Amino acid sequence: MDTKTHSKPSVPAVKPAERVEAHEENPWRQAMEQLDRAGKAMKLEPFALERLRHPKRILTVSVPVKMDDGTVKVFEGYRIQHNMDRGPAKGGIRFHPQVSLDEVKALSFWMTMKCAVVNLPFGGAKGGVICDPKLMSKGELERMTRRYTAEISLIIGPDKDIPAPDVNTNEQVMAWMMDTYSMGLGYACPGVVTGKPLEIGGSLGRREATGRGVFYVTRELAARRGFDLRKAPIIVQGFGNVGSNAAKIFAEHGCKVVGISDVAGGLYDPKGLDVPDILHYRETHDTIAEYPKAEHVAVDKILEMPCDILIPAAMEGAITNVNAARIQAKVIVEGANGPTSNEADRILAAKGVTIVPDILANAGGVTVSYFEWVQDMQSYFWSEKDVNARLQDIIVAAFTDVYNIAEKEKVDMRVAAFMLGLGRLGKAATIRGMYP
Numbered sequence: 001m002d003t004k005t006h007s008k009p010s011v012p013a014v015k016p017a018e019r020v021e022a023h024e025e026n027p028w029r030q031a032m033e034q035l036d037r038a039g040k041a042m043k044l045e046p047f048a049l050e051r052l053r054h055p056k057r058i059l060t061v062s063v064p065v066k067m068d069d070g071t072v073k074v075f076e077g078y079r080i081q082h083n084m085d086r087g088p089a090k091g092g093i094r095f096h097p098q099v100s101l102d103e104v105k106a107l108s109f110w111m112t113m114k115c116a117v118v119n120l121p122f123g124g125a126k127g128g129v130i131c132d133p134k135l136m137s138k139g140e141l142e143r144m145t146r147r148y149t150a151e152i153s154l155i156i157g158p159d160k161d162i163p164a165p166d167v168n169t170n171e172q173v174m175a176w177m178m179d180t181y182s183m184g185l186g187y188a189c190p191g192v193v194t195g196k197p198l199e200i201g202g203s204l205g206r207r208e209a210t211g212r213g214v215f216y217v218t219r220e221l222a223a224r225r226g227f228d229l230r231k232a233p234i235i236v237q238g239f240g241n242v243g244s245n246a247a248k249i250f251a252e253h254g255c256k257v258v259g260i261s262d263v264a265g266g267l268y269d270p271k272g273l274d275v276p277d278i279l280h281y282r283e284t285h286d287t288i289a290e291y292p293k294a295e296h297v298a299v300d301k302i303l304e305m306p307c308d309i310l311i312p313a314a315m316e317g318a319i320t321n322v323n324a325a326r327i328q329a330k331v332i333v334e335g336a337n338g339p340t341s342n343e344a345d346r347i348l349a350a351k352g353v354t355i356v357p358d359i360l361a362n363a364g365g366v367t368v369s370y371f372e373w374v375q376d377m378q379s380y381f382w383s384e385k386d387v388n389a390r391l392q393d394i395i396v397a398a399f400t401d402v403y404n405i406a407e408k409e410k411v412d413m414r415v416a417a418f419m420l421g422l423g424r425l426g427k428a429a430t431i432r433g434m435y436p
């Protein structure tokens with residue numbers, strides 16, 4: 001991670017309040033409840049559901065790292081391949097103190113669902129290391145990344161499992177992973193990870209892809225519901241890769257971003273924030289919390305400020321049974337993975353709030369990761385215009401499928417997205433049959 005990015009705050013988590021129900025804090029249990037709900041709605045074969053309840057492969061590794069003071073610290077890391085029925089496993093790597101086995105299991109399951117919803121020929125995976133990158137030097141991060149990569153090299157590879165960036169990992173981390181893996185082979189293997197720098201096989205458009213996908217689904221929803229997106233006040237919670245690019249792209253399309261927050265603070269202006277100016281400010285400051293030209297709002301209050309569209313783009317568990325009733329937005333577009341608890345989902349549905357679920361809304365990132373992998377495998381690279389046009393085609397098609405299922409089956413869009421993905425996964429599993 002370069003020093004500039006390193007000194008920036010990690011993607012913010014809204015600290016769960018004390019009254020958040022215990023089961024709401026476990027992402028794996030949340031994910032399995034979502035699976036049950038959708039399985040029931042579509043009367044899926046019990047065996048198909050049962051298989052998705054068990055990740056295919058879980059690898060736990062210890063990652064010894066020589067720290068700058070000469071001591072050795074051993075970090076715990078994971079790589080989970082949840083499902084590979086439809087192709088190689090795919091999903092990011094997270095460096096965060098809150099990483100846990102259950103979190104990575106849930107995130108790998110959501111990757112399986114996400115790739116199926118947008119119909120990419122991939123299964124789902126996720127990885128993580130329990131660490132606080134904010135407290136580590138660049139050298140320590142590089143050594144940790146390289147040792148972690150060497151440990152999981154047993155199961156990753158361009159035909160098997162392709163990591164990518166996630167919370168607190170970036171292009172530099174992907175470059176170290178690609179280099180470490182390639183050194184083991186003796187030749188450059190760009191297809192082993194996506195989200196790389198352009199110079200070593202990255203794709204144009206990958207950096208903005210998740211934010212761009214968030215924009216496309218929101219624009220499609222506005223078209224279907226008949227509201228003017230440029231008149232709908234938007235709040236973006238989280239200012240990492242997803243949140244900052246989403247805010248930028250909405251602003252570029254003439255939309256009114258009234259609220260933004262990062263880990264240290266929130267900004268609000270009902271007349272609309274100057275997003276390019278805030279992005280510019282952020283280049284030279286660790287956080288936007290002290291940005292002088294807007295009202296300051298506490299991090300955990302930004303979600304509850306007046307707006308029409310709320311984009312949670314930080315971590316899981318942002319919207320819970322505690323704060324769901326206070327949300328004022330009419331539409332929630334999930335830029336993060338798992339930001340809304342199931343109890344919050346029910347409270348929001350009763351209030352008539354529409355949720356565009358994570359496995360559709362933030363699928364732009366993995367879609368352009370797929371393009372990057374295809375380009376690497378063919379050693380033939382596309383223009384940014386081509387990348388964005390193909391991304392738009394895939395996201396709009398998936399949105400249309402999900403929206404139509406929701407209308408036809410009279411279910412919310414989360415259940416509809418699960419129905420679409422589970423249908424594809426169920427078919428793949430049935431056609432392949434059971435080994436032996």
Ligand code: GLU
Pocket residue numbers: 090091092093162163164165166167194337362363365366367369
């Ligand atoms: N970490 C991102 C996600 O949660 C991207 C995964 C990828 O590109 O493989 O979708």
